Amino acid sequence: MLIIHGVTRSRASRVIWLCHELDLPYRQEPVIQAYRIAETDPRPSTRSPDFLALSPAGAIPVIEDEGLVLSESLAITLHLARKHGTSVGPQDYAEDALMGQWSFYGATAIEPDALTILMLHNRGALQDGEDAGIVAEAAERLVRPLKVVEDHLAIHAYLVGGRFTVADLNLAEVIRYAQGHDALLQPFPAIRAWLSACQDRPAFQRMWQMREAEPA
Ligand SMILES: N[C@@H](CCC(=O)N[C@@H](CS)C(=O)NCC(=O)O)C(=O)O
CATH class of the missing domain: 1.20.1050.10 (Glutathione S-transferase Yfyf (Class Pi); Chain A, domain 2)
Known part of the structure:
Protein backbone atom coordinates (compact mmCIF):
# COMPACT_ATOMS: atom_id res chain seq x y z
CA MET A 1 0.00 0.00 0.00
CA LEU A 2 1.09 3.56 -0.67
CA ILE A 3 2.73 5.14 2.40
CA ILE A 4 2.62 8.92 2.90
CA HIS A 5 5.12 10.33 5.39
CA GLY A 6 3.97 13.68 6.73
CA VAL A 7 1.32 15.26 8.90
CA THR A 8 -1.62 16.80 7.05
CA ARG A 9 -0.62 20.30 8.27
CA SER A 10 2.16 20.37 5.71
CA ARG A 11 2.56 20.07 1.95
CA ALA A 12 1.45 16.44 2.48
CA SER A 13 -2.05 17.98 2.22
CA ARG A 14 -1.56 17.99 -1.57
CA VAL A 15 -0.86 14.26 -1.67
CA ILE A 16 -3.70 13.40 0.69
CA TRP A 17 -6.20 15.52 -1.27
CA LEU A 18 -5.08 13.76 -4.47
CA CYS A 19 -5.40 10.29 -2.93
CA HIS A 20 -8.98 11.11 -2.03
CA GLU A 21 -9.63 12.36 -5.58
CA LEU A 22 -8.26 9.07 -6.92
CA ASP A 23 -9.89 6.85 -4.27
CA LEU A 24 -6.40 5.58 -3.62
CA PRO A 25 -5.84 3.72 -0.32
CA TYR A 26 -2.81 4.88 1.68
CA ARG A 27 -1.24 4.70 5.11
CA GLN A 28 -0.16 7.98 6.67
CA GLU A 29 2.94 8.12 8.87
CA PRO A 30 2.50 11.38 10.80
CA VAL A 31 6.09 12.68 10.57
CA ILE A 32 5.98 16.24 11.91
CA GLN A 33 8.14 19.27 11.04
CA ALA A 34 11.05 19.29 13.53
CA TYR A 35 10.72 23.05 14.07
CA ARG A 36 7.19 22.54 15.43
CA ILE A 37 8.21 20.33 18.35
CA ALA A 38 10.75 20.26 21.19
CA GLU A 39 13.97 18.33 20.63
CA THR A 40 12.95 15.97 23.44
CA ASP A 41 9.55 15.21 21.85
CA PRO A 42 9.52 11.49 20.97
CA ARG A 43 7.26 11.84 17.90
CA PRO A 44 8.80 11.01 14.51
CA SER A 45 9.96 14.25 12.95
CA THR A 46 11.81 15.51 9.90
CA ARG A 47 15.03 15.17 11.94
CA SER A 48 14.44 11.59 13.13
CA PRO A 49 17.21 9.25 11.97
CA ASP A 50 14.69 6.79 10.46
CA PHE A 51 13.09 9.53 8.38
CA LEU A 52 16.45 10.99 7.30
CA ALA A 53 17.54 7.52 6.20
CA LEU A 54 14.51 7.45 3.92
CA SER A 55 14.88 11.01 2.69
CA PRO A 56 18.10 12.90 3.47
CA ALA A 57 16.52 16.25 2.54
CA GLY A 58 14.54 15.96 5.77
CA ALA A 59 11.32 17.49 4.49
CA ILE A 60 7.78 16.18 4.21
CA PRO A 61 5.97 14.85 2.27
CA VAL A 62 7.75 11.69 1.18
CA ILE A 63 6.00 8.65 -0.26
CA GLU A 64 6.90 5.00 -0.59
CA ASP A 65 5.13 3.56 -3.61
CA GLU A 66 5.95 -0.03 -4.60
CA GLY A 67 9.63 0.43 -3.82
CA LEU A 68 9.86 3.98 -5.16
CA VAL A 69 10.81 6.54 -2.50
CA LEU A 70 9.82 9.99 -3.70
CA SER A 71 10.00 13.44 -2.14
CA GLU A 72 8.88 16.89 -3.39
CA SER A 73 5.12 17.27 -3.14
CA LEU A 74 4.62 18.30 -6.77
CA ALA A 75 6.73 15.44 -8.11
CA ILE A 76 4.61 13.14 -5.95
CA THR A 77 1.22 14.46 -7.07
CA LEU A 78 2.22 14.51 -10.74
CA HIS A 79 3.58 10.95 -10.43
CA LEU A 80 0.43 9.60 -8.75
CA ALA A 81 -1.89 11.39 -11.18
CA ARG A 82 0.05 9.99 -14.15
CA LYS A 83 0.20 6.50 -12.69
CA HIS A 84 -3.43 6.19 -11.69
CA GLY A 85 -4.98 7.90 -14.69
CA THR A 86 -8.61 9.01 -14.32
CA SER A 87 -9.60 12.44 -15.52
CA VAL A 88 -7.46 14.04 -12.78
CA GLY A 89 -4.29 12.95 -14.58
CA PRO A 90 -2.93 13.72 -18.05
CA GLN A 91 -4.52 12.03 -21.05
CA ASP A 92 -1.53 12.70 -23.35
N1 LIG B 1 9.59 21.75 -2.07
C1 LIG B 1 9.26 20.81 -1.05
C2 LIG B 1 9.21 21.53 0.30
C3 LIG B 1 9.06 20.56 1.45
C4 LIG B 1 9.04 21.27 2.78
O1 LIG B 1 9.73 22.28 3.00
N2 LIG B 1 8.27 20.72 3.69
C5 LIG B 1 8.16 21.32 5.01
C6 LIG B 1 6.74 21.11 5.55
S1 LIG B 1 5.48 21.79 4.53
C7 LIG B 1 9.08 20.59 5.97
O2 LIG B 1 9.17 19.38 5.93
N3 LIG B 1 9.76 21.30 6.86
C8 LIG B 1 10.45 20.62 7.91
C9 LIG B 1 11.78 21.05 8.19
O3 LIG B 1 12.26 21.93 7.46
O4 LIG B 1 12.35 20.50 9.12
C10 LIG B 1 7.93 20.13 -1.38
O5 LIG B 1 7.12 20.73 -2.11
O6 LIG B 1 7.70 19.00 -0.95
Whole structure:
Protein backbone atom coordinates (compact mmCIF):
# COMPACT_ATOMS: atom_id res chain seq x y z
CA MET A 1 0.00 0.00 0.00
CA LEU A 2 1.09 3.56 -0.67
CA ILE A 3 2.73 5.14 2.40
CA ILE A 4 2.62 8.92 2.90
CA HIS A 5 5.12 10.33 5.39
CA GLY A 6 3.97 13.68 6.73
CA VAL A 7 1.32 15.26 8.90
CA THR A 8 -1.62 16.80 7.05
CA ARG A 9 -0.62 20.30 8.27
CA SER A 10 2.16 20.37 5.71
CA ARG A 11 2.56 20.07 1.95
CA ALA A 12 1.45 16.44 2.48
CA SER A 13 -2.05 17.98 2.22
CA ARG A 14 -1.56 17.99 -1.57
CA VAL A 15 -0.86 14.26 -1.67
CA ILE A 16 -3.70 13.40 0.69
CA TRP A 17 -6.20 15.52 -1.27
CA LEU A 18 -5.08 13.76 -4.47
CA CYS A 19 -5.40 10.29 -2.93
CA HIS A 20 -8.98 11.11 -2.03
CA GLU A 21 -9.63 12.36 -5.58
CA LEU A 22 -8.26 9.07 -6.92
CA ASP A 23 -9.89 6.85 -4.27
CA LEU A 24 -6.40 5.58 -3.62
CA PRO A 25 -5.84 3.72 -0.32
CA TYR A 26 -2.81 4.88 1.68
CA ARG A 27 -1.24 4.70 5.11
CA GLN A 28 -0.16 7.98 6.67
CA GLU A 29 2.94 8.12 8.87
CA PRO A 30 2.50 11.38 10.80
CA VAL A 31 6.09 12.68 10.57
CA ILE A 32 5.98 16.24 11.91
CA GLN A 33 8.14 19.27 11.04
CA ALA A 34 11.05 19.29 13.53
CA TYR A 35 10.72 23.05 14.07
CA ARG A 36 7.19 22.54 15.43
CA ILE A 37 8.21 20.33 18.35
CA ALA A 38 10.75 20.26 21.19
CA GLU A 39 13.97 18.33 20.63
CA THR A 40 12.95 15.97 23.44
CA ASP A 41 9.55 15.21 21.85
CA PRO A 42 9.52 11.49 20.97
CA ARG A 43 7.26 11.84 17.90
CA PRO A 44 8.80 11.01 14.51
CA SER A 45 9.96 14.25 12.95
CA THR A 46 11.81 15.51 9.90
CA ARG A 47 15.03 15.17 11.94
CA SER A 48 14.44 11.59 13.13
CA PRO A 49 17.21 9.25 11.97
CA ASP A 50 14.69 6.79 10.46
CA PHE A 51 13.09 9.53 8.38
CA LEU A 52 16.45 10.99 7.30
CA ALA A 53 17.54 7.52 6.20
CA LEU A 54 14.51 7.45 3.92
CA SER A 55 14.88 11.01 2.69
CA PRO A 56 18.10 12.90 3.47
CA ALA A 57 16.52 16.25 2.54
CA GLY A 58 14.54 15.96 5.77
CA ALA A 59 11.32 17.49 4.49
CA ILE A 60 7.78 16.18 4.21
CA PRO A 61 5.97 14.85 2.27
CA VAL A 62 7.75 11.69 1.18
CA ILE A 63 6.00 8.65 -0.26
CA GLU A 64 6.90 5.00 -0.59
CA ASP A 65 5.13 3.56 -3.61
CA GLU A 66 5.95 -0.03 -4.60
CA GLY A 67 9.63 0.43 -3.82
CA LEU A 68 9.86 3.98 -5.16
CA VAL A 69 10.81 6.54 -2.50
CA LEU A 70 9.82 9.99 -3.70
CA SER A 71 10.00 13.44 -2.14
CA GLU A 72 8.88 16.89 -3.39
CA SER A 73 5.12 17.27 -3.14
CA LEU A 74 4.62 18.30 -6.77
CA ALA A 75 6.73 15.44 -8.11
CA ILE A 76 4.61 13.14 -5.95
CA THR A 77 1.22 14.46 -7.07
CA LEU A 78 2.22 14.51 -10.74
CA HIS A 79 3.58 10.95 -10.43
CA LEU A 80 0.43 9.60 -8.75
CA ALA A 81 -1.89 11.39 -11.18
CA ARG A 82 0.05 9.99 -14.15
CA LYS A 83 0.20 6.50 -12.69
CA HIS A 84 -3.43 6.19 -11.69
CA GLY A 85 -4.98 7.90 -14.69
CA THR A 86 -8.61 9.01 -14.32
CA SER A 87 -9.60 12.44 -15.52
CA VAL A 88 -7.46 14.04 -12.78
CA GLY A 89 -4.29 12.95 -14.58
CA PRO A 90 -2.93 13.72 -18.05
CA GLN A 91 -4.52 12.03 -21.05
CA ASP A 92 -1.53 12.70 -23.35
CA TYR A 93 1.98 14.18 -23.38
CA ALA A 94 0.74 17.71 -24.06
CA GLU A 95 -1.55 17.65 -21.02
CA ASP A 96 1.25 16.17 -18.95
CA ALA A 97 3.52 19.04 -19.99
CA LEU A 98 0.89 21.68 -19.22
CA MET A 99 0.19 20.14 -15.80
CA GLY A 100 3.90 20.40 -15.06
CA GLN A 101 3.98 23.96 -16.37
CA TRP A 102 1.21 25.20 -14.04
CA SER A 103 2.53 23.26 -11.06
CA PHE A 104 6.05 24.66 -11.41
CA TYR A 105 4.74 28.15 -12.10
CA GLY A 106 2.93 27.91 -8.78
CA ALA A 107 6.01 26.63 -6.96
CA THR A 108 8.40 29.21 -8.38
CA ALA A 109 6.39 32.37 -9.09
CA ILE A 110 3.76 32.17 -6.34
CA GLU A 111 4.60 29.85 -3.44
CA PRO A 112 7.46 31.80 -1.77
CA ASP A 113 5.48 35.05 -1.45
CA ALA A 114 2.22 33.24 -0.71
CA LEU A 115 3.99 31.42 2.17
CA THR A 116 5.23 34.74 3.52
CA ILE A 117 1.63 35.92 3.60
CA LEU A 118 0.49 32.72 5.31
CA MET A 119 3.15 33.10 8.00
CA LEU A 120 2.94 36.85 8.62
CA HIS A 121 -0.42 38.19 7.46
CA ASN A 122 -2.19 36.86 10.50
CA ARG A 123 -5.57 36.77 8.76
CA GLY A 124 -5.96 40.52 8.72
CA ALA A 125 -5.26 40.95 12.43
CA LEU A 126 -2.93 43.76 13.38
CA GLN A 127 0.69 43.18 12.47
CA ASP A 128 3.73 44.96 13.76
CA GLY A 129 5.32 47.45 11.36
CA GLU A 130 8.06 45.17 10.07
CA ASP A 131 5.72 42.26 9.30
CA ALA A 132 3.21 44.59 7.63
CA GLY A 133 5.96 45.86 5.30
CA ILE A 134 7.11 42.35 4.40
CA VAL A 135 3.52 41.25 3.70
CA ALA A 136 2.86 44.33 1.55
CA GLU A 137 5.96 43.64 -0.55
CA ALA A 138 5.05 39.96 -0.97
CA ALA A 139 1.50 40.91 -2.00
CA GLU A 140 2.82 43.43 -4.51
CA ARG A 141 5.11 40.83 -6.09
CA LEU A 142 2.19 38.37 -6.34
CA VAL A 143 -0.01 40.66 -8.43
CA ARG A 144 1.77 39.89 -11.69
CA PRO A 145 1.74 36.05 -11.48
CA LEU A 146 -1.82 36.08 -10.12
CA LYS A 147 -2.85 38.17 -13.14
CA VAL A 148 -1.41 35.46 -15.38
CA VAL A 149 -3.55 32.84 -13.62
CA GLU A 150 -6.59 35.18 -13.60
CA ASP A 151 -6.37 35.81 -17.35
CA HIS A 152 -6.24 32.06 -18.02
CA LEU A 153 -9.13 31.24 -15.69
CA ALA A 154 -11.25 34.07 -17.07
CA ILE A 155 -11.59 32.05 -20.28
CA HIS A 156 -11.05 28.47 -19.01
CA ALA A 157 -12.97 26.88 -16.13
CA TYR A 158 -9.85 24.88 -15.16
CA LEU A 159 -6.14 25.08 -15.94
CA VAL A 160 -5.81 22.13 -18.34
CA GLY A 161 -8.25 20.22 -20.53
CA GLY A 162 -11.43 21.96 -19.37
CA ARG A 163 -11.73 19.75 -16.28
CA PHE A 164 -10.37 19.58 -12.70
CA THR A 165 -6.90 18.02 -12.76
CA VAL A 166 -3.79 17.65 -10.64
CA ALA A 167 -2.64 21.01 -12.05
CA ASP A 168 -5.60 22.73 -10.36
CA LEU A 169 -4.94 20.83 -7.14
CA ASN A 170 -1.26 21.84 -7.06
CA LEU A 171 -1.87 25.49 -7.87
CA ALA A 172 -4.92 25.80 -5.60
CA GLU A 173 -2.87 24.51 -2.66
CA VAL A 174 -0.20 27.13 -3.35
CA ILE A 175 -2.65 30.03 -3.77
CA ARG A 176 -4.45 28.89 -0.59
CA TYR A 177 -1.48 30.22 1.38
CA ALA A 178 -2.42 33.76 0.30
CA GLN A 179 -6.17 33.24 0.61
CA GLY A 180 -6.43 35.03 3.96
CA HIS A 181 -5.32 38.27 2.28
CA ASP A 182 -8.73 39.44 1.02
CA ALA A 183 -7.43 42.66 -0.52
CA LEU A 184 -4.88 40.75 -2.62
CA LEU A 185 -7.41 38.34 -4.13
CA GLN A 186 -10.26 40.85 -4.45
CA PRO A 187 -9.27 42.01 -8.01
CA PHE A 188 -9.12 38.39 -9.22
CA PRO A 189 -12.74 37.10 -9.45
CA ALA A 190 -11.90 34.18 -11.73
CA ILE A 191 -9.28 32.90 -9.27
CA ARG A 192 -11.71 33.27 -6.37
CA ALA A 193 -14.46 31.33 -8.21
CA TRP A 194 -12.02 28.61 -9.29
CA LEU A 195 -10.55 28.31 -5.77
CA SER A 196 -14.05 27.88 -4.35
CA ALA A 197 -14.83 25.19 -6.92
CA CYS A 198 -11.60 23.35 -6.07
CA GLN A 199 -12.14 23.63 -2.32
CA ASP A 200 -15.81 22.57 -2.55
CA ARG A 201 -14.72 19.19 -3.87
CA PRO A 202 -15.46 16.33 -1.42
CA ALA A 203 -11.83 15.15 -1.64
CA PHE A 204 -10.53 18.58 -0.54
CA GLN A 205 -13.11 18.68 2.27
CA ARG A 206 -11.98 15.28 3.56
CA MET A 207 -8.36 16.40 3.56
CA TRP A 208 -9.33 19.66 5.29
CA GLN A 209 -11.22 17.83 8.05
CA MET A 210 -8.14 15.68 8.69
CA ARG A 211 -5.98 18.78 8.77
CA GLU A 212 -8.28 20.59 11.18
CA ALA A 213 -8.36 17.52 13.44
CA GLU A 214 -4.57 17.73 13.88
CA PRO A 215 -3.11 19.93 16.63
CA ALA A 216 -2.07 23.35 15.23
N1 LIG B 1 9.59 21.75 -2.07
C1 LIG B 1 9.26 20.81 -1.05
C2 LIG B 1 9.21 21.53 0.30
C3 LIG B 1 9.06 20.56 1.45
C4 LIG B 1 9.04 21.27 2.78
O1 LIG B 1 9.73 22.28 3.00
N2 LIG B 1 8.27 20.72 3.69
C5 LIG B 1 8.16 21.32 5.01
C6 LIG B 1 6.74 21.11 5.55
S1 LIG B 1 5.48 21.79 4.53
C7 LIG B 1 9.08 20.59 5.97
O2 LIG B 1 9.17 19.38 5.93
N3 LIG B 1 9.76 21.30 6.86
C8 LIG B 1 10.45 20.62 7.91
C9 LIG B 1 11.78 21.05 8.19
O3 LIG B 1 12.26 21.93 7.46
O4 LIG B 1 12.35 20.50 9.12
C10 LIG B 1 7.93 20.13 -1.38
O5 LIG B 1 7.12 20.73 -2.11
O6 LIG B 1 7.70 19.00 -0.95
